[in-house]
Structure formats: structure tokens, C-alpha cells
Amino acid sequence: MKRFFAQLYIWVLLVILYAPLVFIAIFSFTESKVLGNWKGFSTRLYQNLLTGDMQGNSSLLQAVENTLLIALIAAALATLLGTVAAIGIHNMNGRSRQAITFLNNIPMINPDIITGVSLFLLFVFLHISQGYTTVVLAHITFCTPYVVLSVLPKLRQMNPNIYEAALDLGATPGVALRKVLIPQLRGGMVSGFILSFTMSLDDFAVTFFTRGTIGLDTLSTYIYTDARKGGLTPELRPLMTLIFLIILVLLVVFNVRQQRLAKKTQRV
Amino acid sequence: MKRSSWAIPYALFLVVFVLLPLILVVVYAFQDSMGRFTLGNITKFFTDRDTLSTFAVSLEVALENTLLCILLGYPAAWILANRKLNRSAVTIVLFILPMWVNALMRTLATAELFNMLGVTLGKGTLLFGMVYDYLPFMIYPIYNILDKMDKSYAEAAADLGARPGTVFWKVTVPLSMPGVASGVLMVFMPTVSTFAISEFLTNNKIKLFGTIIQENINSSMWNYGAALALVMLVIIGLSSLLSGGEKEEMQGGLI
Numbered sequence: 001m002k003r004f005f006a007q008l009y010i011w012v013l014l015v016i017l018y019a020p021l022v023f024i025a026i027f028s029f030t031e032s033k034v035l036g037n038w039k040g041f042s043t044r045l046y047q048n049l050l051t052g053d054m055q056g057n058s059s060l061l062q063a064v065e066n067t068l069l070i071a072l073i074a075a076a077l078a079t080l081l082g083t084v085a086a087i088g089i090h091n092m093n094g095r096s097r098q099a100i101t102f103l104n105n106i107p108m109i110n111p112d113i114i115t116g117v118s119l120f121l122l123f124v125f126l127h128i129s130q131g132y133t134t135v136v137l138a139h140i141t142f143c144t145p146y147v148v149l150s151v152l153p154k155l156r157q158m159n160p161n162i163y164e165a166a167l168d169l170g171a172t173p174g175v176a177l178r179k180v181l182i183p184q185l186r187g188g189m190v191s192g193f194i195l196s197f198t199m200s201l202d203d204f205a206v207t208f209f210t211r212g213t214i215g216l217d218t219l220s221t222y223i224y225t226d227a228r229k230g231g232l233t234p235e236l237r238p239l240m241t242l243i244f245l246i247i248l249v250l251l252v253v254f255n256v257r258q259q260r261l262a263k264k265t266q267r268v
Numbered sequence: 269m270k271r272s273s274w275a276i277p278y279a280l281f282l283v284v285f286v287l288l289p290l291i292l293v294v295v296y297a298f299q300d301s302m303g304r305f306t307l308g309n310i311t312k313f314f315t316d317r318d319t320l321s322t323f324a325v326s327l328e329v330a331l332e333n334t335l336l337c338i339l340l341g342y343p344a345a346w347i348l349a350n351r352k353l354n355r356s357a358v359t360i361v362l363f364i365l366p367m368w369v370n371a372l373m374r375t376l377a378t379a380e381l382f383n384m385l386g387v388t389l390g391k392g393t394l395l396f397g398m399v400y401d402y403l404p405f406m407i408y409p410i411y412n413i414l415d416k417m418d419k420s421y422a423e424a425a426a427d428l429g430a431r432p433g434t435v436f437w438k439v440t441v442p443l444s445m446p447g448v449a450s451g452v453l454m455v456f457m458p459t460v461s462t463f464a465i466s467e468f469l470t471n472n473k474i475k476l477f478g479t480i481i482q483e484n485i486n487s488s489m490w491n492y493g494a495a496l497a498l499v500m501l502v503i504i505g506l507s508s509l510l511s512g513g514e515k516e517e518m519q520g521g522l523i
Contacts, residue, residue, distance in 0.1 A: 006353040013344055014359075017366055017400065020377035035377065036384040081278055088275025100275060103282040106290070109453065109508055110501075111461040113478050117485055117497045118289030124490070125292055141285045144278070204372060204464060205478075209485065223372045224464055232376065240373050247368045251361060 021244060028237035035232065049235045049242075060233055063222040070132075070207075070218060071200035074139035079193045081140065082147025083185060089148065090155040104149075107142045115142055116209030123210065130212025138210040139200045146199070147192030154188035293501065296494035309495035319480060319496070326477040329391075329466075330459035333398040337455050338448060340399065341406035345447075346440075348407070349414035360411060363404050371401060375468050382469075389471045397469040398459055405458075406451040413447030414440070457504055 032039040166176040204220035463478035484493035
């Protein structure tokens with residue numbers, strides 16, 4: 001009985017949580033201009049989206065491309081910077097370690113708008129014209145702390161003697177890094193990269209303040225401008241539905257693979 | 269070569285992209301548009317009725333949102349972490365999944381859903397949307413800590429004669445407080461500072477503090493915008509001093 005009510009509570013929350021997504025998905029199959037107005041079944045919006053043939057809204061695809069590219073570059077650079085930093089921090093002690101940990105925590109505690117406004121002031125102060133580069137730099141700023149925090153525990157779990165042993169047995173520091181250190185840290189680096197990538201994809205406020213006035217749009221800023229003009233681009237509905245399905249498939253594949261791995265290790 | 273030197277590039281990066289920008293917020297907050305020192309921006313905040321009332325409304329909404337998230341999220345996290353009540357590990361993934369769909373799009377869809385159901389947009393819908401957006405951020409850290417918690421404490425209490433209710437309130441809840449604290453940190457201040465969500469969910473009827481900051485920065489009133497950002501920074505500093513927690517618990521991937 002207790003289990004029934006517990007499950008009921010969880011599923012009620014989930015239904016509410018998913019209602020807007022289902023709403024978008026349903027209305028992606030009708031041609032109407034506004035969300036919530038059913039004009040008969042049609043896959044026209046999907047065709048428009050996939051052929052890129054949208055009346056005057058082709059900048060949507062450009063925005064999607066920008067979003068993905070920025071997220072990819074920012075996450076890759078943040079993973080590199082954060083991993084190297086974590087190795088350094090792991091070998092630090094006392095005051096300097098405290099100082100860098102403190103600074104590393106700031107972007108995680110600060111709300112987006114503070115990160116955005118403060119970086120905006122930085123670029124204004126340094127007379128750097130804002131655009132693609134400044135957005136990527138800003139994204140690296142709020143992503144890297146999470147990479148550092150994902151890699152540090154892996155370093156703590158690692159036996160430091162293994163790296164030293166590799167050096168003693170004649171490996172150059174470069175080889176020891178590639179063959180010993182990196183494989184041990186890979187799990188942390190991967191979760192840091194994925195976390196960075198998704199945060200960059202979802203970011204709105206920081207991009208909003210650092211993109212300048214050259215007309216650079218990511219998906220978030222595109223939607224914001226679109227909604228303030230009144231009336232969302234209808235093709236956003238199929239786009240969001242597709243994004244959701246892709247993530248759903250990825251997560252299912254990921255979880256199935258993990259369960260299989262767990263079973264395999266059990267058998268061994 | 270000492271490997272602690274590997275942290276130097278990131279240390280420099282942090283100084284330029286984290287420390288310097290925050291110093292600039294302070295500097296701009298105490299300057300007028302000509303770059304002269306002034307206290308005008310700060311006094312303007314404390315004397316401007318509109319800004320102050322927006323500030324109060326923002327704190328109120330954030331407080332209500334945080335409380336609602338705890339009230340709804342704690343039981344959910346507790347059920348999800350309880351092996352007897354929830355046997356599948358997939359359910360927690362289901363709570364995180366919607367966060368991958370653009371937050372603005374989800375918010376707009378929520379607003380349209382309310383429109384279709386004939387609900388007038390206002391304070392109620394704003395709170396609903398806020399809870400909707402931030403609930404996963406409350407559930408996840410609490411779930412994490414409950415899941416890792418050593419079950420033998422609760423068992424020991426039960427063995428020593430505590431009733432289930434007593435075990436819950438005297439053992440489980442106190443031990444899970446760090447999770448609640450990091451949930452509060454991830455919900456409260458972000459709520460004060462959101463700007464798009466409140467605009468969409470109330471049809472611009474209710475402004476939150478974030479909107480005012482954004483309006484000032486976008487209309488080139490940088491100095492006043494910086495002063496407002498400084499007010500928020502002070503509150504964040506105070507609240508993280510009070511909660512005093514390191515955020516190292518956040519580690520370990522959201523997937």
C-alpha cells in the first residue's frame with residue numbers, strides 16, 4: 001500500500017514535468033502558427049525543418065549550428081584546461097590550493113546573470129568586441145569548474161606509485177601521461193565534458209550578455225528574441241521534439257550498455 | 269618539474285575571467301557614467317521605490333519557490349532513494365531528462381498550456397513555472413545524499429526502539445541536510461535573478477530583479493546595472509558564508 005502511494009506520487013510529478021514537452025510534441029504535427037491551435041494532422045513542419053525551407057526563418061538552423069559548435073568547442077577546451085588544472089591542484093597544498101579552490105567555486109555559486117554581467121563589463125573594459133570568441137570564452141568560464149570537480153576525485157582514488165613506477169621503468173613523462181595518467185582520469189574527463197556540453201547548450205543568460213551586437217544567435221537567444229517579438233517560429237516545435245527524442249534514445253542506449261557491463265562484471 | 273605548476277594556466281584564467289570581472293562590477297557600481305567616483309548608484313537603489321519593491325517581490329518569490337521545491341522534492345528524493353519503494357534506477361533519470369530540452373522553450377510551452385486551459389498568467393503561474401524549472405535541482409542533491417547514506421544509522425535507531433517517524437525526523441532528515449543546503453543554493457539565488465522565465469510566465473506583469481538588471485545593462489546604464497549586480501553579489505556572499513558548505517559534493521555527473 002505504501003509502495004502504491006509512493007509510486008503514485010512519483011508518477012504524478014513526472015506527468016506534470018512532462019506535460020509541456022508532450023504538448024510541444026503533439027502540436028509539432030499541425031501547421032498552425034501558434035502553439036495550442038490544432039489545424040489537422042500534418043508533417044509539413046518537419047519537412048520545412050529538415051529541408052531548411054522556412055519562410056524567412058532560416059536563421060533558426062544557423063542558431064542550431066552555432067549552439068552545437070559553441071558547446072563543442074567550449075566543452076573541449078574546458079575539459080583540457082580543467083584536467084590540466086586538476087592535476088596541478090591535486091599536487092598543491094595550503095594557501096594556494098585554498099585560493100584556487102575558492103576561485104573555482106565562484107562561477108558555480110554565481111547565478112548566470114552575475115557571470116554574464118561581470119564578463120560583459122570585462123569585455124567592455126578591455127575594449128574587446130563581442131561575438132563568437134567572447135561567448136566561447138564565457139562558456140569555458142562557467143564549464144571548467146565542473147570539469148575540475150569531476151577529475152579531482154579520480155586523482156584522489158589513483159595510486160600515485162603507478163605513475164612513478166612508469167617513470168622508473170623508463171617511460172618519458174609524456175608517455176607516462178598518455179599511457180598511465182590519462183586512462184585513469186578518463187571517466188572524470190568524460191563526465192566533465194558531457195556536463196560542460198549540456199550546460200553550454202542550455203545556457204541563455206551568459207550568452208545573452210556576451211554575444212555583442214553582431215547578430216549572433218544560439219538556440220536560447222533565438223527563442224527569447226522570437227518570443228518577445230510575439231509568435232514563435234512554428235518549426236521550433238518539431239525541432240524540440242526531435243532533440244528530446246535524440247536525448248531519450250542516447251540515454252536508453254547508455255543505460256542498457258551500463259547494465260550489460262554491470263552484468264558482465266558480475267559474471268566474472 | 270613540479271606538477272603543482274600545472275595549475276598555473278587555470279589560475280591565470282580564473283584571475284582574468286572570474287576575479288577581474290567581479291572587481292569590475294564593484295568598480296563600475298561606484299562610478300558615474302563619466303568614470304568619476306560616486307555613491308549615487310547605491311543610494312539610488314535604496315531610495316528607488318520601484319526597484320526596492322521588485323527586489324522584495326523577487327526575494328518573496330524565491331523564498332516561496334525554494335520552500336515548495338523542498339516540500340515537493342524531499343519526499344520524491346526520499347522515495348527514489350528507497351530500495352523498497354523504488355526498484356528501478358531509471359526513474360531518477362526521468363526527472364533529469366527534461367532539463368536537456370531548452371529551458372526557455374519548456375517555459376513558453378508551459379505558458380501556452382496555461383493559456384489554453386484558460387488560466388490567467390500571474391503570480392500563481394509564475395510560481396508553478398519556477399517550481400517546474402527548479403524542482404530537479406532540489407531533488408538531485410537530496411537524492412544523492414540519501415542514496416549514499418549509511419543505512420546502519422537508521423537501522424540502529426530502529427533496533428534501539430525508535431518508531432519509524434522518529435527514525436525519519438531524528439536520523440534521516442538531519443543526515444540529509446547538506447543535500448538540502450546545496451539544493452537551496454541551486455534554487456534560491458537563480459530564482460531571484462531569472463529574467464526570461466518571469467517575463468514569459470506573467471506576460472511581463474511581474475518583474476523580477478534579474479529583469480531590472482538586464483534592462484539597465486541593455487539600455488547602456490552599466491553603472492546602475494553593476495550596482496544592482498553588486499547587491500546580489502553581497503547576498504550570495506552572505507548566504508554562502510552562512511551555509512558554509514564546499515560544493516565538492518556536486519561532483520559525479522548528472523547522467
